[in-house]
Amino acid sequence: MAFISSGYDPSSPMKNRITDIGPRKYSEFYPPFIAKNKGKWAYHEILEPGVLVHVGESGDKVYTVRCGTARLMSITLIREMCDIADKHCSGYLRFTTRSNVEFMVDSEDKLKALKSDLAARKFAGGSYKFPIGGTGAGITNIIHTQGWVHCHTPATDASGPVKAVMDEVFADFQQMRLPAPLRISLACCINMCGAVHCSDIGIVGIHRKPPMIDTDWVDQLCEIPLAVASCPTAAVRPTKIDRADGTKMNSIAIKNERCMYCGNCYTMCPALPISDKEGDGMAIMVGGKVSNRISMPKFSKVVVAYIPNEPPRWPSMTKVIKKIVEVYAANANKYERLGEWAERIGWERFFSLTGLKFTHHLIDDFRDPAYYTWRQSTQFKF
Amino acid sequence: MASITYKGHEFEVDEDGFLLRFDDWNPDWMEYVKDSEGITDITPDHQKILDFLQDYYRKNGIAPMVRILSKNTGFKLKEVYELFPSGPGKGACKMSGLPKPTGCV
Ligand code: HEM
Ligand code: HEM
Numbered sequence A: 001m002a003f004i005s006s007g008y009d010p011s012s013p014m015k016n017r018i019t020d021i022g023p024r025k026y027s028e029f030y031p032p033f034i035a036k037n038k039g040k041w042a043y044h045e046i047l048e049p050g051v052l053v054h055v056g057e058s059g060d061k062v063y064t065v066r067c068g069t070a071r072l073m074s075i076t077l078i079r080e081m082c083d084i085a086d087k088h089c090s091g092y093l094r095f096t097t098r099s100n101v102e103f104m105v106d107s108e109d110k111l112k113a114l115k116s117d118l119a120a121r122k123f124a125g126g127s128y129k130f131p132i133g134g135t136g137a138g139i140t141n142i143i144h145t146q147g148w149v150h151c152h153t154p155a156t157d158a159s160g161p162v163k164a165v166m167d168e169v170f171a172d173f174q175q176m177r178l179p180a181p182l183r184i185s186l187a188c189c190i191n192m193c194g195a196v197h198c199s200d201i202g203i204v205g206i207h208r209k210p211p212m213i214d215t216d217w218v219d220q221l222c223e224i225p226l227a228v229a230s231c232p233t234a235a236v237r238p239t240k241i242d243r244a245d246g247t248k249m250n251s252i253a254i255k256n257e258r259c260m261y262c263g264n265c266y267t268m269c270p271a272l273p274i275s276d277k278e279g280d281g282m283a284i285m286v287g288g289k290v291s292n293r294i295s296m297p298k299f300s301k302v303v304v305a306y307i308p309n310e311p312p313r314w315p316s317m318t319k320v321i322k323k324i325v326e327v328y329a330a331n332a333n334k335y336e337r338l339g340e341w342a343e344r345i346g347w348e349r350f351f352s353l354t355g356l357k358f359t360h361h362l363i364d365d366f367r368d369p370a371y372y373t374w375r376q377s378t379q380f381k382f
Numbered sequence B: 001m002a003s004i005t006y007k008g009h010e011f012e013v014d015e016d017g018f019l020l021r022f023d024d025w026n027p028d029w030m031e032y033v034k035d036s037e038g039i040t041d042i043t044p045d046h047q048k049i050l051d052f053l054q055d056y057y058r059k060n061g062i063a064p065m066v067r068i069l070s071k072n073t074g075f076k077l078k079e080v081y082e083l084f085p086s087g088p089g090k091g092a093c094k095m096s097g098l099p100k101p102t103g104c105v
């Protein structure tokens, strides 16, 4: 395509340059009834899965319809959302902190028309474009990351497994039958972009082999001290290597028996690639939460050390997730988050009820704090 | 990998225009890079920053932290940006031949 200038002049890049203007102010995009009742809301109700009503002190009512999105989306789909907002909501919409989309209207008639319009829209392949749900004690959208779509450090994909899991638990997106909300998150490497470390169920991509060392390039492309300092187990050290011509060159050596394949050194040094088709896979974590409700916030804990990558549908992984959800749903008390339930019944009961295999990988061995995760008590169930 | 020939020198570079080898650096490299980095003339202030980056890299094997760059050269970050519009990493480090910054940048 021919070049079309936006008016930017590459020969004087600082001319007419606008900077530090920040985001647009949120209030520019308030629907009028939101602007009017801001800070004066009396109460809210969940009318049905995916539909909320907020009532203002003035008596004004706002109906919200929450729909799932794939987060990664085309401008075509965004335009379709804009069309829907134009048609039903005077052009207003919003996205939630879990990448759902919410359409708001101010009357029951408009709500009815909006809902049936949304529910009828499908992609050619048959998937719902705007499935209504994600409220209350169900499973809402999965917070996820870049995966093989864009990042260079992933050990698994993001969009693919998320679609596979949401297909598996779709019924729980559209109902509210669980003891409490259940948050699922996915990160494609242990950088854990997103929320895996504090979710009811976390899926995280892991490696199982040490990095390869591209000796010819280590000293050229990398700041070797950064790679050394990037290793949590001090497995990386600088070294010298003999060249064929008798001279020496700077490189890196890795103690394989100290390496636990975090890939942090590759993040800092492009000459240490680590991803591996057979080695890579995912670990499953459970029991995290961020709210203060009843119990303090919790980290999620690793309960499955490794599940292989099985694109495009990750059947072994989705089976494990489904199993955990079902056992939790059948056993936990009302309002009890997954982590609260597992801690109340004891983790040994969590493993026996879910049938998950307890392997030595799950026992913490990272520095002094590992000790506090062992059992200094005879209190346990057989 | 691409290579660039400028004033008789050949420079091997990556897709972001960083030198693949620090040892390939010579003053003509700065001349060549400055246009794409929005710099008309290399002033003594520019040179001071470029020299410090190179000294620090030779001595320590890493690029200095931004605070160390500011403290040693006396230029506040705002001034560094006035000199190098793309900033200390993409602008100054590229011109001084240091390896491309890594991490979650
Ligand atoms: C040479 C022999 C023994 C040694 C070296 C020894 C050592 C210890 C140590 C280090 C503790 C503290 C554990 C902790 O702080 O967590 C302890 C606790 C205890 N020991 Fe012994 N012990 C010995 C003999 C015995 C005998 C013969 C008995 C009982 C007849 C006994 C009963 C207990 C009990 C009940 C505790 C727990 C106390 C509490 O936590 O309140 N020990 N022992
Ligand atoms: C019918 C008999 C007994 C009863 C009802 C009884 C009851 C109890 C109770 C209620 C505690 C406190 C538990 C807690 O702090 O949560 C306790 C602790 C303990 N009992 Fe007994 N006990 C009995 C017999 C014995 C005998 C025969 C021994 C020793 C030979 C013994 C040794 C201990 C010790 C060492 C502790 C402290 C454990 C610890 O805190 O680590 N008890 N017992």
Ligand code: SF4
Pocket: A145, A146, A147, A151, A152, A153, A154, A155, A187, A188, A189, A190, A191, A192, A193
């Ligand atoms: S979790 Fe890791 S692989 Fe995924 S987007 Fe973040 S840094 Fe990239």
Ligand code: SF4
Pocket: A210, A211, A230, A231, A232, A233, A234, A235, A236, A254, A258, A259, A260, A261, A262, A263, A264, A265, A266, A274
């Ligand atoms: S992968 Fe992680 S543990 Fe292994 S050498 Fe690199 S930084 Fe260290």
